[in-house]
Amino acid sequence: MARTAVGPVRRKFAPWNDPAAKPFIEFRHVTKRFGDFTAVDDISLAVYEREFFALLGPSGCGKTTMMRMVAGFDEPTAGEIMLDGKNLAGVPPYKRPSNMMFQSYALFPHMTVEANVAFGLKQEGMPKDQIATRVEEMLKMVKLTPFAQRKPHQLSGGQRQRVALARSLAKKPKVLLLDEPLGALDKKLREETQFELTDLQVDLGLTFVIVTHDQEEAMTLADRIAVMNHGKIIQVGTPAEIYEQPNSKYVADFIGNINLLEGHVVSAAGGSVRMDCKGTGATVVAEQELQAQAGDTAWFAVRPEKIAVSLAAPADPSVNAIEGQVWDIGYLGDISVYHVRLASGATVKATVTNATRLVERPITWEDKVWLSWTRDSGVVLTS
Amino acid sequence: MASDSDRRERGLGRWLVLAIPYAWLVVLFLVPFLIVIKISFSTPVIGQPPYTPTFDLSGGIAGITASIRQLVVDNYVFLTKDALYWKSYLSSLWIAIASTFLVLVFSYPIAYGMARAPRAWQPTLVMLIILPFWTSFLIRVYAWIGILKKDGLLNDLLMALHIINQPLIILNTNWAVYIGIIYSYMPFMILPLYAALERLDNTLLEAASDLGSPPLRSFWQITFPLSIPGIIAGSFLVFIPVTGEFVIPDLLGGHTTLMIGKTLWDEFFSNRDWPLASAVAVVLLILLVVPIVIFQNQEQRRAEREG
């Protein structure tokens, strides 16, 4: 299912759209089995240089296994992993040009911050004065210079995270692998660190691959996200593509909130899909290229914020519209969430910004309302 | 709403829980040491008890003061003069240090192997290591006599394999003593080492590998330093008792094996010279008091930290 890029991405950087670009990390039909259990199931994926790539999925979906195979802690049962054109098979972790930032940070408790950061450089045999300079540079980069002589147990969680980051970047690796990098931080710290990480990545010009189960983290940090489940990649795309054009109910549901209206395809041709929504008597249209037959079961996926709620039917006939009754209203201060029940019994959530004050809004419980959204606001999903 | 009698009752209960074992240890552990010290300043006599002076409370304060004046330092002087004793002390310390080191060298690979073994095997492995420890010390030392003697099993085997022509004299030499010590004390080193190694966070080794350190170097830079608390605990558990060891030098050692524990036993049972034996014990205790205090501090702190 070809998709066009939706909206401008974070920066004008999209090597995946360039047919001449060569992938930097490539998974070629990689499978990993642990006994009977298949953790990674025939995955082929390309990550480009300078990308900030995220592997997103729930626990057990295989994302950590994929990263560990790049780092060298596990070998694929089948398939190949290429890094910068070289096959990594059989290469032990200490000879790979990738470095990893561990979820638990794995700082060496018996060494100072300085010694931790210098560790990788010592293994390379770098001369002592060069090591000292590089360590100083790293500590300045993560703003931990005054803590150089401290031991890990004398640092806060956020500081330890930055030591782990400095240590993993000290060798200027071609690829930095990050395992749930922000998971252990509290909310405020997480937000601050998110932007630091992305700035750092662009400044250093490195390729970052992160593994996370937190969709917010993936959406904020990554240029592209691979949504995974049960060892397979469900969809790869930019955050906007994944959000606005999910390819399956799984992806639609995994990221953010979604309304799914069940029904059948009426027609799918010429860049436009029409489907009827079961039990409501309404037909909805999406501007979408879709291979489907009339009569196929389908779901219409539309995000709550794309839906307008009004007492009167919308005047524009090209807008999708469905009737319903307000079942519940959730007032969250900045937004209100209308739970609207359709004739089919299904409930649709519509979020409306409270641009005006409460008293002035005319819609209340049990009102009959019209829900409307434009034709390019939703997608029809067949799986 | 605790009444005064409730509070008093609770206080009494708590006090007893501490006081009873405390009193027991003071009477049966501490006081005996004081008595040993006192007797080390006494003179041997024939009779019951075989030393003088005896502190007889019936004489009152005057009697006690008189007794105190009878105390002598002869025993200690004798210890410094007779070569047997200070040689025994030095020999014991040397054997203890050397065997602690040897026990460590042999135990480390075993404990390391145990820590890396599959999870499911580990309780069984621990049990297998502990089992000899629960078996009688005496029995296990005795077992080595049959192996190491001139017509023993080891010589039989070596001669049958034509590795040697003449039987090796191992029993009743220092070699046998070392073998006996290593054999008997290995569980005491393996268990604390295993505990320290098993606790090691495996991701630290992954991180080291990720940063470019090959496995052997990772061992020396990461695993070994972090196992040092286990090494220290195990070393104390071996060094201190071995210094005063009696059974092994007695059964496996020879006339040239000088260990202070054996010397003390001979002094006491063979020569019946209680005051001298006491002086030997006091000096041994002085030699060991520093390691004992360090050991006790370490262990108490470790117990608290793990809480």
Add this chain to the structure above:
Amino acid sequence: MKVFSRFNLASIILGLAFLYIPIVLLIIYSFNDSKLATVWGGWSVRWYGALINDGAMLDAAWVTLRVALISASVATVLGTMAAVALVRFGRFRSRSLFSGMIYAPLVMPDVITGLSLLLMFVALGVARGFWTIVLAHITFSMCYVAIVIQSRLVTFDKSLEEAAADLGCPPFKTFMVITLPIIAPAVVAGWMLGFTLSLDDLVIASFTTGPGATTLPMRIYSQVRLGVTPEINAVCTILIALVATGVFIAAVVGRRRELERQRAEQLAAAMP
């Protein structure tokens, strides 16, 4: 990435072989038909028969058994009290002395402990014999018990005791009804440790004994010095078998309890 290399496996196997071969040889030679302890004369159980008729050995075994049972039991009670004091009573005055007295016997050479106790008994005019051995054994065993129970108490969830207190249960009853049942495996382990240490002790018993109180280790030791028949091997084999059975049963019971607990937890987690 926890690699269990061939070197690791070899170390374990060699280590276990080193630990067990002497014991196995000892057991084999207890079935030796020849009187000479190291010349093999064929299989025979005559030494076990001789053992049954050896009055002195049987007496010694009986003495040892009684000493071990009594001292282990008293030591467990005292050691538990000591552990509770160390873990729950915070920093009381002279705590370091108390703690020192608990840890020191663990490493103190037996000859010193034995000598000091004997001298005290003599000085106080206490008649030496069965009961002085028991007192001596209680003293060092309680320290080992205290260490075992201390390490268990340190990880014990205090909120259980607090909940009991909140519901009206006085401290002593809380200990007996809540704490003790939960730390029972550690208490049993402590008892077994005390029992084994008492069973095994030669030096301290030799110092603190009196007429009529010969323990099994003392008897074995005197036989070993005089010259041995494989009867000694037979005694040793029986002791080893007893201890091995005890440890094995303890391990099996422990594993079964652990598995039951896991199964129960799994069932509970699977419930809606």
